[in-house]
Amino acid sequence: xxxxxxxxxxxxxxxxxxxxxxxxxxxxxxxxxxxxxxxxxxxxxxxxxxxxxxxxxxxxxxxxxxxxxxxxxxxxxxxxxxxxxxxxxxxxxxxxxxxxxxxxxxxxxxxxxxxxxxxxxxxxxxxxxxxxxxxxxxxxxxxxxxxxxxxxxxxxxxxxxxxxxxxxxxxxxxxxxxxxxxxxxxxxxxxxxxxxxxxxxxxxxxxxxxxxxxxxxxxxxxxxxxxxxxxxxxxxxxxxxxxxxxxxxxxxxxxxxxxxxxxxxxxxxxxxxxxxxxxxxxxxxxxxxxxxxxxxxxxxxxxxxxxxxx
Amino acid sequence: xxxxxxxxxxxxxxxxxxxxxxxxxxxxxxxxxxxxxxxxxxxxxxxxxxxxxxxxxxxxxxxxxxxxxxxxxxxxxxxxxxxxxxxxxxxxxxxxxxxxxxxxxxxxxxxxxxxxxxxxxxxxxxxxxxxxxxxxxxxxxxxxxxxxxxxxxxxxxxxxxxxxxxxxxxxxxxxxxxxxxxxxxxxxxxxxxxxxxxxxxxxxxxxxxxxxxxxxxxxxxxxxxxxxxxxxxxxxxxxxxxxxxxxxxxxxxxxxxxxxxxxxxxxxxxxxxxxxxxxxxxxxxxxxxxxxxxxxxxxxxxxxxxxxxxxxxxxxxxxxxxxxxxxxxxxxxxxxxxxxxxxxxxxxxxxxxxxxxxxxxxxxxxxxxxxxxxxxxxxxxxxxxxxxxxxxxxxxxxxxxxxxxxxxxxxxxxxxxxxxxxxxxxxx
Numbered sequence: 001x002x003x004x005x006x007x008x009x010x011x012x013x014x015x016x017x018x019x020x021x022x023x024x025x026x027x028x029x030x031x032x033x034x035x036x037x038x039x040x041x042x043x044x045x046x047x048x049x050x051x052x053x054x055x056x057x058x059x060x061x062x063x064x065x066x067x068x069x070x071x072x073x074x075x076x077x078x079x080x081x082x083x084x085x086x087x088x089x090x091x092x093x094x095x096x097x098x099x100x101x102x103x104x105x106x107x108x109x110x111x112x113x114x115x116x117x118x119x120x121x122x123x124x125x126x127x128x129x130x131x132x133x134x135x136x137x138x139x140x141x142x143x144x145x146x147x148x149x150x151x152x153x154x155x156x157x158x159x160x161x162x163x164x165x166x167x168x169x170x171x172x173x174x175x176x177x178x179x180x181x182x183x184x185x186x187x188x189x190x191x192x193x194x195x196x197x198x199x200x201x202x203x204x205x206x207x208x209x210x211x212x213x214x215x216x217x218x219x220x221x222x223x224x225x226x227x228x229x230x231x232x233x234x235x236x237x238x239x240x241x242x243x244x245x246x247x248x249x250x251x252x253x254x255x256x257x258x259x260x261x262x263x264x265x266x267x268x269x270x271x272x273x274x275x276x277x278x279x280x281x282x283x284x285x286x287x288x289x290x291x292x293x294x295x296x297x298x299x300x301x302x303x304x305x306x307x308x309x310x
Numbered sequence: 311x312x313x314x315x316x317x318x319x320x321x322x323x324x325x326x327x328x329x330x331x332x333x334x335x336x337x338x339x340x341x342x343x344x345x346x347x348x349x350x351x352x353x354x355x356x357x358x359x360x361x362x363x364x365x366x367x368x369x370x371x372x373x374x375x376x377x378x379x380x381x382x383x384x385x386x387x388x389x390x391x392x393x394x395x396x397x398x399x400x401x402x403x404x405x406x407x408x409x410x411x412x413x414x415x416x417x418x419x420x421x422x423x424x425x426x427x428x429x430x431x432x433x434x435x436x437x438x439x440x441x442x443x444x445x446x447x448x449x450x451x452x453x454x455x456x457x458x459x460x461x462x463x464x465x466x467x468x469x470x471x472x473x474x475x476x477x478x479x480x481x482x483x484x485x486x487x488x489x490x491x492x493x494x495x496x497x498x499x500x501x502x503x504x505x506x507x508x509x510x511x512x513x514x515x516x517x518x519x520x521x522x523x524x525x526x527x528x529x530x531x532x533x534x535x536x537x538x539x540x541x542x543x544x545x546x547x548x549x550x551x552x553x554x555x556x557x558x559x560x561x562x563x564x565x566x567x568x569x570x571x572x573x574x575x576x577x578x579x580x581x582x583x584x585x586x587x588x589x590x591x592x593x594x595x596x597x598x599x600x601x602x603x604x605x606x607x608x609x610x611x612x613x614x615x616x617x618x619x620x621x622x623x624x625x626x627x628x629x630x631x632x633x634x635x636x637x638x639x640x641x642x643x644x645x646x647x648x649x650x651x652x653x654x655x656x657x658x659x660x661x662x663x664x665x666x667x668x669x670x671x672x673x674x675x676x677x678x679x680x681x682x683x684x685x686x687x688x689x690x691x692x693x694x695x696x697x698x699x700x701x702x703x704x705x706x707x708x709x710x711x712x713x714x715x716x717x718x719x720x721x722x723x724x725x726x727x728x729x730x731x732x733x734x735x736x737x738x
Contacts, residue, residue: 136621
C-alpha cells in the first residue's frame with residue numbers, strides 16, 4: 001500500500017471515529033433530553049399543565065446534590081437520591097401551593113401563567129443558592145465508568161446518562177402499564193371524569209404523577225450537571241426547551257416516544273453542529289419541532305387524549 | 311378535560327416561547343483638586359496622585375475644573391447581568407458600581423448634600439429585560455445609565471437611551487464601534503482591538519510554540535466574541551499559523567462535549583476560545599478531560615477566580631492577557647480595589663469585573679459633577695469634555711467616547727497555575 005493510500009485510509013478512519021464520537025455525544029445529551037421530556041410530558045398528559053418551571057426543578061435537583069456532596073461528602077448514589085427527593089419535594093410543594101388552588105376553576109391558560117410565576121420564583125431562588133455562578137461537582141465524585149480509547153472519549157457523566165436514560169424509560173413504562181398507580185394515572189390521562197366516577201382518587205394521582213415526574217427531573221438535572229460540568233440555572237432552561245421539542249417530536253402520550261424524541265433531538269443537534277454549523281444547532285432542533293407540528297402533530301408514537309386531574 | 315384544540319394552542323404558545331428564547335453576556339480617590347484648578351493637566355504623571363478626576367478638554371489643552379452639583383438626589387440607572395449565563399461577570403461588576411457610588415456619596419464628591427440614587431435592574435442578558443430597564447431609567451429622568459455588558463444587545467439598547475438624550479456608559483461590551491458620542495461612551499478597554507493585548511497574546515503564543523494549526527471556538531451569537539474570533543484569526547495567521555479552524559457554539563449551549571470532540575479531531579497545537587469566561591472554562595475542562603495537551607490562550611474573562619471553581623486544575627497553563635493584574639496593581643486605586651475585594655471575599659483576588667464597574671460609575675459621576683445640574687443633556691456635554699482620569703488601569707484618556715490607556719504599557723499575560731494562582735507568563 002502506497003503512502004498516499006495509507007494517508008487516505010488514516011483520514012477516513014479519523015472521520016469515522018469523529019462520527020462515532022459525535023453520535024455518542026448526541027446519545028448522551030439526547031438521553032438527558034429524553035428523560036426530561038418523559039417527566040415534562042407526563043405532567044402534561046395527566047394534568048394538562050405545561051409546567052415551564054419544570055426545567056428549574058431539574059436545576060434544583062443538581063443544586064441539592066451539589067450541596068450534600070460539597071458539605072457532607074455524599075458520594076454519587078446517595079447524592080442521586082437527594083436529587084430525586086428534592087425534585088419530587090419541590091414538584092409536590094409547588095403543585096400544592098400554586099396549581100391546586102386553580103383546579104376548581106380549571107383554567108388551562110391559568111396553569112401556564114401560574115407556572116411562569118413559579119418559574120420566575122424558582123429562578124431567583126436558584127440564582128441565589130448558586131450565588132449567580134456556574135458551579136461543578138468535584139472531579140472525584142464520579143470517576144467511573146470512563147470510556148477512553150485513542151479516538152473515543154466518554155466522560156462518566158455521559159455514560160451514566162446513557163445507562164440511566166433507557167432504564168428510566170423501561171421503569172416508567174412498566175410503572176404506567178403494570179401497576180395500579182400507573183393504571184390510575186393513565187385512566188386520568190384518558191378521562192378525568194370517568195376515572196373519578198370509577199373511584200380513582202385524583203389527589204393520589206396528582207401527587208404520584210408530580211412526585212414521579214419531578215423526581216425524574218431531579219435525576220436529569222443531577223446527571224446532566226455532572227456530564228456537562230454545569231450546575232447553573234440556564235442548565236434547566238436548556239433542558240426545558242429541548243425537552244419540549246422532544247415531547248412534540250416523540251408524542252405526548254407515550255413515554256417511549258418522548259425518550260426517543262429526546263434521542264433524535266440530541267443526536268441531530270450534535271451532528272448538525274459538527275457537519276453543518278454550530279450556528280444552526282438550535283435551528284435544526286426547532287426546525288424539526290416545526291416540521292412535526294406541521295406534518296405529524298401527534299408525534300412519532302402518537303398521543304392520548306389529555307385530561308386535567310382535579 | 312383539555313381538548314385537542316386547547317392543547318394545540320398551548321403547544322403553539324410554548325413553541326413560540328421556546329423559539330424566542332433560543333434565538334437569543336478609581337478613579338475614586340476623592341481629594342480636592344483645587345490646588346491644580348485652572349492649571350494644565352495634560353502631561354503624563356499629572357494624574358498619578360489620584361485626584362485627577364476633573365481634567366477637562368478646553369480647546370487643545372486639558373484644564374482642571376471643579377464644579378459641584380446643588381444639594382439633592384440624582385438618579386443613575388444601572389442595567390446589570392445579575393442572573394443568567396453571564397452573572398459570573400455581572401455580579402462582581404455590579405459590586406464595583408455600588409462601591410463607587412458608596413464612595414461618591416460618602417465623600418460628598420458631587421457637592422454638599424448631592425447624592426446618587428442608584429436604580430439597579432437585572433436584565434439577565436435578555437434584550438427585552440434590558441430594554442425595559444432602559445425605558446424605565448429614561449422615564450425616571452436619570453442623569454445617566456451604566457449598562458450593556460453583552461455585545462449582542464449593547465448596540466440596540468444604548469441607542470435607545472441615546473435617542474432619548476440620556477447618556478450611557480457601556481461597562482463591558484467589546485463589540486467594535488459601540489462608543490458614539492455625545493451620548494454613548496465606553497469605559498472597557500478594547501483588549502480585542504487589532505494589535506491590542508489579545509492580539510499580542512495570540513501572536514506571542516503562536517510564535518512561542520511555532521503553532522501551525524489553531525482552533526478558534528467562538529460564541530457565535532455574541533457579536534463581541536465573533537469580532538474577537540475574526541481578530542484572532544487575523545492575528546494568528548499573521549504570526550505564521552497556516553490552518554485556522556473555526557468552531558461555532560451558542561451562548562446557551564449547556565453541553566460542550568460536541569465542540570470539544572470537534573476541536574480534538576482537528577488536533578490543533580493551540581486553542582483560543584473567543585468566549586465568555588464561564589463557557590470558556592467549561593470548554594477548557596472538556597478539552598483537558600478528553601486528553602487535549604496543546605496550549606490554550608483565553609481572554610481576560612478567563613482570569614476570574616470563579617473559572618477555577620468550574621474547571622479546576624484543568625486551567626493550568628492557560629494564558630490570558632489582562633489590563634488589570636490583581637496580584638500586582640499599578641497604582642493606589644488598583645491596590646484599594648484589591649484590598650476591598652479581598653476583605654469582602656475571604657481573601658480572594660478580584661477579577662477585572664469589579665474594576666470595570668467601578669470605573670464606569672466614576673466616569674459618569676465626574677461628568678455629573680461637571681454638568682452643573684445633573685441633567686442628562688449637560689451630563690452628556692460634560693462627558694465629552696473629560697480628557698483624562700485616573701483608573702485601576704492607570705491614567706486613561708478618551709478618544710471619541712472610548713477609553714484608552716494614556717500610556718504605552720507592556721502587555722500583561724497571566725498564566726493559570728494548578729494551585730489556583732496566576733503568575734505572569736514566561737513566554738514559553
